Amino acid sequence: xxxxxxxxxxxxxxxxxxxxxxxxxxxxxxxxxxxxxxxxxxxxxxxxxxxxxxxxxxxxxxxxxxxxxxxxxxxxxxxxxxxxxxxxxxxxxxxxxxxxxxxxxxxxxxxxxxxxxxxxxxxxxxxxxxxxxxxxxxxxxxxxxxxxxxxxxxxxxxxxxxxxxxxxxxxxxxxxxxxxxxxxxxxxxxxxxxxxxxxxxxxxxxxxxxxxxxxxxxxxxxxxxxxxxxxxxxxxxxxxxxxxxxxxxxxxxxxxxxxxxxxxxxxxxxxxxxxxxxxxxxxxxxxxxxxxxxxxxxxxxxxxxxxxxxxxxxxxxxxxxxxxxxxxxxxxxxxxxxxxxxxxxxxxxxxxxxxxxxxxxxxxxxxxxxxxxxxxxxxxxxxxxxxxxxxxxxxxxxxxxxxxx
Numbered sequence: 001x002x003x004x005x006x007x008x009x010x011x012x013x014x015x016x017x018x019x020x021x022x023x024x025x026x027x028x029x030x031x032x033x034x035x036x037x038x039x040x041x042x043x044x045x046x047x048x049x050x051x052x053x054x055x056x057x058x059x060x061x062x063x064x065x066x067x068x069x070x071x072x073x074x075x076x077x078x079x080x081x082x083x084x085x086x087x088x089x090x091x092x093x094x095x096x097x098x099x100x101x102x103x104x105x106x107x108x109x110x111x112x113x114x115x116x117x118x119x120x121x122x123x124x125x126x127x128x129x130x131x132x133x134x135x136x137x138x139x140x141x142x143x144x145x146x147x148x149x150x151x152x153x154x155x156x157x158x159x160x161x162x163x164x165x166x167x168x169x170x171x172x173x174x175x176x177x178x179x180x181x182x183x184x185x186x187x188x189x190x191x192x193x194x195x196x197x198x199x200x201x202x203x204x205x206x207x208x209x210x211x212x213x214x215x216x217x218x219x220x221x222x223x224x225x226x227x228x229x230x231x232x233x234x235x236x237x238x239x240x241x242x243x244x245x246x247x248x249x250x251x252x253x254x255x256x257x258x259x260x261x262x263x264x265x266x267x268x269x270x271x272x273x274x275x276x277x278x279x280x281x282x283x284x285x286x287x288x289x290x291x292x293x294x295x296x297x298x299x300x301x302x303x304x305x306x307x308x309x310x311x312x313x314x315x316x317x318x319x320x321x322x323x324x325x326x327x328x329x330x331x332x333x334x335x336x337x338x339x340x341x342x343x344x345x346x347x348x349x350x351x352x353x354x355x356x357x358x359x360x361x362x363x364x365x366x367x368x369x370x371x372x373x374x375x376x377x378x379x380x381x382x383x384x385x386x387x388x389x390x391x392x393x394x395x396x397x398x399x400x401x402x403x404x405x
Contacts, residue, residue: 001239004151006193009158009186012059016159019088020055021047023160025167025298030269035285037292040168041270042160045278045304049087049111051080051230052160052302053147056182058088059156060145069094072142076100076133078126078229079108080303081147086117097142099133101126105229105307127234148182149237158186164298165191171198172295175281177302178202178211178251179231181240187300188247202244202251203280205259208232211244212251227259227314230277230303252291257321258283263311264318266301275306323381325354327373328388331397334370342372345390352377373401 023043031039044052061073072095075085082098089096096117100109102124113119120136123129137144146153160183164174174191176184188200204212207224210233222234236244244251262279265286266272281299285292319325332338339358346353355375378384384400391398 004155008155009190012155013159025164036289038296040298042300045301049083050304053080053084056153056156057084060152063152068143073145074137074142075145076130078104082112086112086115090116099129101129107307148180149239154182154186157183158190161187161190171298173199174298175201177231177277177280178204179233181236185240185243192247199249202248203284206253211236228276252284254283258287260314263314273304274301275303278303323384326384327375327401329373329399331371345394349387351387
């Protein structure tokens with residue numbers, strides 16, 4: 001397959017000028033302190049569709065012939081490619097059908113429909129949706145716009161690298177999420193041509209290590225519900241895999257817990273919303289601090305389309321891990337004033353009681369015994385430990401139920 005070169009990326013940048021936002025690439029002082037390296041963030045979640053996929057989608061749409069535009073396009077995507085294609089196809093007057101797999105976050109389906117595309121949700125897996133999309137394109141004579149394994153799409157994604165190098169030319173490392181491989185292929189094509197000494201490191205979720213396994217020669221399963229559904233790809237592209245093998249220096253895997261932590265940090269520290277895939281680069285830094293210590297590292301927040309309910313759950317789970325929220329089971333005598341006594345201990349030590357569940361009947365205790373589940377908010381794990389100690393001293397048997405997740 002014909003590979004893109006630097007000239008293709010430069011031409012794409014000229015083609016996209018004025019239609020794609022030149023997003024900020026800025027240093028994060030706080031994240032630099034946390035990770036031990038200089039962290040620069042490329043805020044692609046600030047694109048109109050909240051993801052970098054607009055770049056490759058629009059570059060490809062602009063290169064279609066008039067006849068291909070008139071026939072319309074079909075695309076398959078778990079979300080961000082769908083929105084990029086739908087939005088710019090609508091602008092250009094190109095009829096569009098998007099096939100999305102079952103389980104795609106509702107916010108991505110709704111946004112894609114809002115951009116005027118006809119959306120078909122089918123297929124339990126991404127591969128099933130892709131097969132259906134190919135069949136539909138062949139049946140209706142439409143152009144199939146691949147989400148990553150396409151020279152022009154890759155060149156469009158690579159325009160991000162030109163902007164990062166213009167803003168910060170002395171980077172040591174760029175850390176880039178890998179799903180199908182289009183983004184890292186485009187970035188690596190541009191960076192290795194302009195600054196070959198910059199290290200390109202890919203990141204995959206531990207649940208979907210397809211490219212990692214291929215490059216490392218390992219047999220690893222791709223399965224599960226990853227927070228980073230945008231990079232949960234079982235079969236990367238042929239073209240992208242070849243480029244990654246030649247130009248990418250290393251690939252790291254990140255856990256679901258690290259992804260959650262990274263999403264939470266980006267929101268709390270940078271006040272920016274990142275989806276799981278968009279936070280994968282930061283997750284890699286959190287898990288491999290020695291690998292990046294003292295380096296100037298660029299991260300791509302490649303998308304910000306995350307379900308609000310899921311985001312809420314992630315933030316609460318992070319508070320629990322940090323000991324900011326804890327649930328304690330207090331076994332006590334079933335006498336008047338016992339609950340008041342327990343709450344007084346908690347509040348005297350500065351704990352804030354969020355919820356109380358008092359159980360007298362469904363328990364395996366003597367008839368004069370009872371227990372109470374108390375959910376508290378604290379400054380951290382040390383304060384929770386002090387509360388537990390004082391409750392024990394006050395005669396309550398305490399069992400922590402949720403200080404970690």
